[in-house]
Every structure is written in C-alpha cells, then in structure tokens.
Amino acid sequence: MALIVMKFGGSSVADTQRLYRVAERITNTYKEGNDVVVVLSAQGDTTDELIAKAEEVNLNGSKREMDMLLACGEQMSVALEAMAIQRLGCPVVSLNAWQVGIHTDSRYSGARIRRVDASRIRMELDRKRIVLVTGFQGISPDGDLTTLGRGGSDTSAVALAVALKADLCQIFTDVDGIYTADPRLVSNAKKLQEITYDEMLELASLGAQVLHNRSVQMAKRYHVDLEVLTSFANVPGTIVKEVVKMEKVIISGVAKDCSIARIALVGLNNEPGVAYQLFSLLAKKKIDVDVILQSIGRGDSKDISFTVDLADCDEAAAVLEANRDELGFDHLDVRKDVAKVSIVGGGMLNTPGIAAAMFQALYEEHINIQMISTSEIKVSVLIDKAQADRAVRAIHSKFFD
Amino acid sequence: MALIVMKFGGSSVADTQRLYRVAERITNTYKEGNDVVVVLSAQGDTTDELIAKAEEVNLNGSKREMDMLLACGEQMSVALEAMAIQRLGCPVVSLNAWQVGIHTDSRYSGARIRRVDASRIRMELDRKRIVLVTGFQGISPDGDLTTLGRGGSDTSAVALAVALKADLCQIFTDVDGIYTADPRLVSNAKKLQEITYDEMLELASLGAQVLHNRSVQMAKRYHVDLEVLTSFANVPGTIVKEVVKMEKVIISGVAKDCSIARIALVGLNNEPGVAYQLFSLLAKKKIDVDVILQSIGRGDSKDISFTVDLADCDEAAAVLEANRDELGFDHLDVRKDVAKVSIVGGGMLNTPGIAAAMFQALYEEHINIQMISTSEIKVSVLIDKAQADRAVRAIHSKFFD
Numbered sequence: 001m002a003l004i005v006m007k008f009g010g011s012s013v014a015d016t017q018r019l020y021r022v023a024e025r026i027t028n029t030y031k032e033g034n035d036v037v038v039v040l041s042a043q044g045d046t047t048d049e050l051i052a053k054a055e056e057v058n059l060n061g062s063k064r065e066m067d068m069l070l071a072c073g074e075q076m077s078v079a080l081e082a083m084a085i086q087r088l089g090c091p092v093v094s095l096n097a098w099q100v101g102i103h104t105d106s107r108y109s110g111a112r113i114r115r116v117d118a119s120r121i122r123m124e125l126d127r128k129r130i131v132l133v134t135g136f137q138g139i140s141p142d143g144d145l146t147t148l149g150r151g152g153s154d155t156s157a158v159a160l161a162v163a164l165k166a167d168l169c170q171i172f173t174d175v176d177g178i179y180t181a182d183p184r185l186v187s188n189a190k191k192l193q194e195i196t197y198d199e200m201l202e203l204a205s206l207g208a209q210v211l212h213n214r215s216v217q218m219a220k221r222y223h224v225d226l227e228v229l230t231s232f233a234n235v236p237g238t239i240v241k242e243v244v245k246m247e248k249v250i251i252s253g254v255a256k257d258c259s260i261a262r263i264a265l266v267g268l269n270n271e272p273g274v275a276y277q278l279f280s281l282l283a284k285k286k287i288d289v290d291v292i293l294q295s296i297g298r299g300d301s302k303d304i305s306f307t308v309d310l311a312d313c314d315e316a317a318a319v320l321e322a323n324r325d326e327l328g329f330d331h332l333d334v335r336k337d338v339a340k341v342s343i344v345g346g347g348m349l350n351t352p353g354i355a356a357a358m359f360q361a362l363y364e365e366h367i368n369i370q371m372i373s374t375s376e377i378k379v380s381v382l383i384d385k386a387q388a389d390r391a392v393r394a395i396h397s398k399f400f401d
Numbered sequence: 402m403a404l405i406v407m408k409f410g411g412s413s414v415a416d417t418q419r420l421y422r423v424a425e426r427i428t429n430t431y432k433e434g435n436d437v438v439v440v441l442s443a444q445g446d447t448t449d450e451l452i453a454k455a456e457e458v459n460l461n462g463s464k465r466e467m468d469m470l471l472a473c474g475e476q477m478s479v480a481l482e483a484m485a486i487q488r489l490g491c492p493v494v495s496l497n498a499w500q501v502g503i504h505t506d507s508r509y510s511g512a513r514i515r516r517v518d519a520s521r522i523r524m525e526l527d528r529k530r531i532v533l534v535t536g537f538q539g540i541s542p543d544g545d546l547t548t549l550g551r552g553g554s555d556t557s558a559v560a561l562a563v564a565l566k567a568d569l570c571q572i573f574t575d576v577d578g579i580y581t582a583d584p585r586l587v588s589n590a591k592k593l594q595e596i597t598y599d600e601m602l603e604l605a606s607l608g609a610q611v612l613h614n615r616s617v618q619m620a621k622r623y624h625v626d627l628e629v630l631t632s633f634a635n636v637p638g639t640i641v642k643e644v645v646k647m648e649k650v651i652i653s654g655v656a657k658d659c660s661i662a663r664i665a666l667v668g669l670n671n672e673p674g675v676a677y678q679l680f681s682l683l684a685k686k687k688i689d690v691d692v693i694l695q696s697i698g699r700g701d702s703k704d705i706s707f708t709v710d711l712a713d714c715d716e717a718a719a720v721l722e723a724n725r726d727e728l729g730f731d732h733l734d735v736r737k738d739v740a741k742v743s744i745v746g747g748g749m750l751n752t753p754g755i756a757a758a759m760f761q762a763l764y765e766e767h768i769n770i771q772m773i774s775t776s777e778i779k780v781s782v783l784i785d786k787a788q789a790d791r792a793v794r795a796i797h798s799k800f801f802d
Contacts, residue, residue, distance in 0.1 A: 016457050016458050019458060050477070053477075053481060054480075054481065054484055056417050057417050057420060057481050057484045057485050057488070058484040058485060058487060058488040060487075060488070061483070061484030061487055061488070062483075062484075062487060064494075065480045065483040065487070065495060066480070066484075068476060068479070068480040068483070068495050068497075069476075069480035069481065069484075071476070072473035072476050072477050075469065075470075075472070075473050075476075076451070076454075076470055076473050078469070079455075079466045079467070079469040079470035080454060080455065080458050080470065082462070082463075082466040082469070083455055083458045083459035083462030083463070083466050083470075084458050084459060086459060086461075086462055086463060086466070087458070087459040087461070087462070093465075094466060094469050096469075096546075099544055099545070120544075143500055143521075144500070145497075
C-alpha cells in the first residue's frame with residue numbers, strides 16, 4: 001500500500017466521458033489498496049472561457065477578482081469528478097485548496113505556495129476516502145483566494161505530495177511520457193523510462209512543455225519522484241528523479257522553442273556598465289532574457305544580442321529605443337523569425353564531442369547557426385524558424401538512429 | 402448615511418450589460434454616502450446549467466458534491482460584478498459566504514443559517530469598500546460548502562441585514578414591487594407602497610413568488626425593513642414591514658396558485674384517528690398538505706379532501722392507495738385541473754363581508770367553488786384551473802375598481 005498523488009490536466013477531464021475514464025483510473029489505483037489524493041485542473045477550455053467573460057466585463061479588472069473567478073474552474077472539476085467516482089461506487093470527497101489549507105502569499109494570479117496543511121486530507125484518507133483537490137489555487141494570509149498562475153496544478157500536486165510524504169506523484173498529461181524529441185515531429189522519437197530533474201528543467205524551459213518548471217524544481221528540492229504519463233492509455237510513463245540508471249543514453253532529448261525573438265544592439269559604447277544598464281532596464285519591465293551573446297569589443301564599440309519571449313519582443317524593443325541615448329547604441333536589429341533548438345542530457349558532461357556532433361548535423365543540413373549557448377547539460381543554438389523542424393530531425397537522427 | 406443591503410437575482414446579472422446596470426445602481430447608492438453590501442445570485446441560467454452538467458455525470462451524486470458545484474455560480478457572479486464596479490471607479494471586494502462567515506448546519510442543498518459573522522464585512526466597509534457577497538450559500542460546521550436551496554439568496558440578504566443591523570434590505574427582482582394582482586393578468590393592478598410581513602407571507606405561499614418565504618419570516622422575526630423593487634427601472638418599490646399606514650386598502654392583493662392538486666378520500670370509516678393516520682402517512686413522505694376539508698360524517702362514513710403541490714400529487718395518491726385497507730376508504734378522487742385563488746389583507750379582520758364580496762364576484766362569473774379555506778388575513782377558494790384567470794380579474798375588479 002502506498003500514498004499516491006495523481007494529477008490530471010484540463011484535457012483529461014474535458015467532458016463526461018473523460019471524467020469517467022479518469023474516475024476508472026483513480027478507482028483502480030484505490031482498489032489496489034492505495035491511499036489516493038487527486039489534483040484536478042479546470043475542465044478543457046473552462047479557464048479560457050472565464051477569462052473571456054472577465055475581459056468582456058473589464059479588461060483591467062483586479063487580479064484578486066480574476067482569481068476569485070478562475071478558482072471556480074477547478075471547483076467545478078472536482079465536484080463533477082467526485083460524482084463520477086460516486087457512481088463507480090467508491091467513497092470520495094472533493095476539497096477546495098482553501099479547505100485543505102494550501103497557503104500561499106498574496107501575489108494574486110501568480111501566488112507562491114508557502115505551506116500545506118495535511119490534516120484535513122489525512123482525516124479523509126483515514127476514513128478511506130479518495131480525496132480530490134482543486135489544483136492551481138490557494139488561500140492568502142488574508143483568507144482570499146489566489147491562483148498559482150498557468151500550469152500551477154502541477155505545482156499543487158507536488159506540494160501535496162511533499163506535505164503528505166507521498167510515495168509517488170503521477171502527472172497525467174496529453175503525452176504518455178518524455179520523449180527524445182517531439183513525436184509529432186520525429187517519427188522515431190523514443191520514450192525515456194527515466195530522466196533527471198535537471199534534464200527535465202532544461203527541457204521544460206526549452207518549450208517541451210510537459211511539466212511546469214516550478215513543479216519540477218519543487219520535486220527536486222523535496223525529492224519527490226514524479227511520473228509523467230497519459231490518462232488516455234494504460235502504459236507506464238517516464239519517471240523524473242534525482243539519479244537515473246547508469247546505462248542511460250548520453251542525451252535525453254532534442255527540443256525546439258519557436259516562441260522567441262532575437263534582439264541585437266549594434267554599435268554600443270564599449271564602456272563598463274553598459275550590459276548592466278541594458279538588462280536592468282528590461283528587468284524593471286519584468287522581461288526575461290534568455291541567451292545572451294556579446295561580441296568582443298573592437299575599439300570604442302561592441303554588439304550585444306539576446307533572446308526574449310516572442311510576446312515580450314515589441315515591449316523590449318520599445319524600452320531600448322526609448323533609452324537609446326542613455327545606452328548609446330547605433331541601431332537595433334530585431335528578428336522574430338528565429339527558433340532555438342537544444343539538446344539536453346546529463347551524459348554530455350563526461351562525453352566530449354557532443355556539441356560538435358550537433359553542429360555537424362546542422363552543417364550537413366546547410367542550416368546556419370546564429371547564436372550558441374551552452375550549459376553543463378545543454379547545448380542550444382539559434383537558427384532560422386523555418387529550418388527548426390528539419391534541425392530537430394537531423395540532430396535526433398545523429399544521436400538516436 | 403445608512404447601511405444598505407442590496408440583493409440582485411440571477412436575471413438582474415444575466416449578462417455584461419445587466420452587470421453594468423446593476424453596477425450603476427450599486428455605485429449610485431454608494432456615492433450617496435451609504436455603506437453598501439450586495440448579495441448576488443448566480444447569473445441567469447447558470448445554476449440550471451450546472452445541474453444539467455451534474456445530471457449528465459451522475460443522477461444520484463451526493464448533495465455535498467452538488468453544493469460544491471453549485472456554489473461556483475454565485476462566486477462567478479460576484480467576481481464579474483466586482484470587475485464591473487472597478488471599471489466604474491469604485492472600491493469593491495467580493496467575498497464568498499465562507500469568507501464572510503455565513504455559518505449553516507450540514508443539511509446540504511437545504512441548509513439553514515445558524516450564525517453570521519459580520520467582522521470581515523465590517524472591516525471592508527471601514528475601508529470604504531463596496532462588499533459583494535455570494536448569496537444562496539454558506540459553510541457547514543465541518544468547513545464544507547452548503548447551499549440554502551432555491552431562492553436562498555433572499556435569505557442570505559436578510560441574514561446579512563440582521564447581522565449588520567442594516568437600515569434597509571432591498572430585494573431587486575423582475576417586478577417593481579408587490580401588486581394587488583399579477584399585472585400580466587390584471588391590467589389595472591395597483592402597486593402597493595407598503596405591505597405587512599404577514600400579508601407578504603400569505604401572498605408568497607399563494608404563488609405570488611416575489612420573495613422567498615424564509616426571508617420574509619426572518620425579516621419579520623428580526624424587524625428588518627425589506628423593499629421589493631426592480632433593477633430594470635429607477636422607481637420606488639414596495640416596503641415590507643411590521644405595521645403599515647392606517648389608510649391602507651382592506652385587502653392587499655389577489656393571487657392564484659395553479660400548481661396544486663386536490664385529493665379526496667371518499668367513504669372513509671367514520672372513526673377517531675383516521676385523519677391522524679392519513680396525514681402522518683403523508684408527513685412521513687415529506688408531502689406538505691395545504692387546504693384540508695372534512696365533510697360532516699354521515700353514519701359510518703365521511704370524506705376528507707385536501708390539496709397538495711402538483712409535484713407531490715402522484716406520490717401522495719400512491720401512498721394512500723398502498724394503505725387503503727389500513728385507512729379504510731372507498732375510493733380516491735384526484736383532480737389536477739384545479740387552482741387556488743386567494744385574497745390577502747390585514748384589513749379584512751375588522752371589515753365584515755369581505756369573503757362574501759369575493760364569493761359574489763365568483764358567482765357573477767358563474768365560477769363554481771369547490772373548497773373554501775380562511776385564515777385571519779386570507780380567504781382562499783379552490784376552483785377549476787381553466788377559470789382561474791377570470792376569477793382573479795373578477796375579484797380584483799370587485800375590490801379595486
């Protein structure tokens with residue numbers, strides 16, 4: 001007997017048929033003798049529909065009221081799922097995050113979990129009930145509803161797994177595990193049995209949006225074993241943990257991220273402090289910068305390039321233009337037709353030539369590399385967006401075929 | 402400056418345009434310098450839609466989970482209304498009943514309010530905020546969500562008015578006040594400026610469903626002045642209070658109730674205890690009985706007739722048939738094509754001939770009276786359903802023209 005936290009995303013509970021598929025999954029785990037705690041997202045497009053309703057009323061409504069509205073999405077999910085489980089004949093109770101005691105700070109729409117009270121859930125588990133909990137939300141120190149931001153349900157699940165000292169936290173998604181590349185793109189992509197937290201973090205930040213990064217970070221910090229698997233089939237998924245089997249492949253996956261843009265400041269004054277000024281300006285606007293590349297200064301001028309989220313690109317460019325005199329650059333070069341392609345894997349640390357093999361794969365496809373960035377377990381390149389899919393296939397083939 | 406509780410029903414907040422109409426109403430009251438607490442129902446058909454969703458999943462889901470689901474309706478209303486008020490530039494906060502502290506018992510789907518904690522609302526009012534509260538719901542001693550049953554939002558409003566010692570509790574509805582008859586039926590029906598709690602209770606139980614009876618009873622017990630008015634126009638409504646002006650009309654209104662049925666037990670044993678047996682059987686099935694009429698016994702047999710809700714009629718008849726031997730009657734006579742037409746008014750107490758005038762109006766229209774029932778402030782007759790509208794017009798004309 002184990003204590004298992006299961007988390008199902010919005011598409012897994014989108015309609016009555018899917019609610020029942022999930023109910024069977026839950027009750028099967030329960031009937032095997034496990035204590036089962038389930039975290040649910042809002043059904044299908046519910047959250048988007050609620051946001052649309054709010055925007056029809058007021059485009060600038062407060063985040064507090066938005067959280068009050070959005071919290072209904074998961075509350076409806078857990079109530080309906082409980083009814084489905086009741087029909088399957090198992091004892092069940094649904095709880096809102098505030099009833100559990102998922103305590104957060106007061107940052108509406110992007111709250112951080114501070115503390116989880118396990119007592120109510122423990123009591124319900126002692127009564128042999130399946131416990132359903134609303135994901136994505138919490139309660140502030142003032143007793144108001146908060147939401148954790150998009151993808152927050154993963155974080156809710158891991159936080160509950162930590163508080164309950166669960167044996168396993170299963171995250172059910174559209175995909176049946178973590179693959180060496182997007183299976184829609186690379187037909188012979190392989191499913192990984194295991195992957196480390198760090199590799200998962202790199203993959204998540206690279207656009208392979210299977211798990212929310214905050215949840216992986218929390219799982220890593222508290223040593224919670226995660227399993228990523230699908231609710232649409234009964235097959236094992238991928239386990240995310242600290243250390244994986246030694247015979248593992250050198251790289252875990254190839255990923256692309258097409259929602260980025262590159263901004264270059266050309267002819268910057270070659271003075272100390274320019275980079276500091278530049279990135280402080282962007283940080284003030286809460287614009288995250290990813291890959292940064294600075295040319296070697298020649299005489300009194302240098303260039304700095306960096307990538308930002310495509311959604312932040314216009315704002316970033318505007319901020320920089322507005323401060324052109326202060327920063328002292330010649331002109332901005334903005335490109336939105338770029339993509340970042342990366343390989344991730346703990347194995348590359350001790351394996352020379354990984355980056356070279358990646359570059360060779362691109363060269364053989366005549367794909368030009370605009371920028372390169374590396375970390376201990378990752379190599380990323382910036383290339384033309386139109387060539388991104390071809391690049392992923394070529395790199396995957398180089399390492400996995 | 403006064404403290405005013407305003408309650409708006411589901412049709413008043415059914416869409417964005419109506420949310421803004423209500424927002425203007427609320428902010429106008431606020432700008433006049435009043436403390437404003439607002440109770441809202443779920444928007445339009447939201448509750449029915451949620452019930453339909455639940456029934457698609459499980460026709461026999463627990464009431465606890467149904468309450469969990471339905472509570473979302475009002476939560477969405479208050480959040481959206483708050484956003485509308487924010488756009489009009491007034492400070493506002495929305496609160497769920499559990500955040501306010503509307504404490505109920507644990508009777509899911511039909512909970513009774515036990516205690517209302519006013520401290521959170523007081524704090525928000527001290528900060529000069531308009532406070533929006535979800536109607537229809539509360540929190541159980543175990544910390545679970547409850548709902549008060551249909552029409553419970555009126556009760557929420559009165560309970561808050563009591564707890565806050567409000568100066569006035571305004572109930573906004575589809576109609577702009579209490580009329581001497583249904584204005585859709587009687588073109589010259591007059592709006593009453595004032596009506597007593599008792600008259601209102603009689604009218605509500607007679608099918609003039611403007612106010613929920615529980616709310617009127619609570620208002621009467623705690624001396625809360627109610628005003629019934631419309632959110633669709635800026636006109637004064639009808640005040641419901643303990644004592645009304647002396648020059649008031651003798652009867653306050655004429656009402657009909659078409660959702661009843663008459664059951665007669667013919668040829669009952671003329672023995673003591675038969676009536677007790679009969680109505681105990683119905684009470685066990687929670688079937689409410691209204692007008693009861695017992696014929697004078699002739700020899701060893703007598704007849705008993707009574708009315709029940711049309712919805713309970715078949716069940717009542719089945720229960721009686723199943724106990725035919727025990728009760729010892731000859732046969733049942735069930736009629737569903739009946740209506741109850743009533744006149745209500747505190748004035749009739751001291752005015753002889755009121756009932757006679759009513760019967761005369763019916764006689765002049767050749768309408769046959771099947772049963773008669775009277776109380777101190779009410780006279781009801783049972784007639785053919787097909788004649789009900791004509792009866793209301795004739796009686797209204799007799800008293801008000």
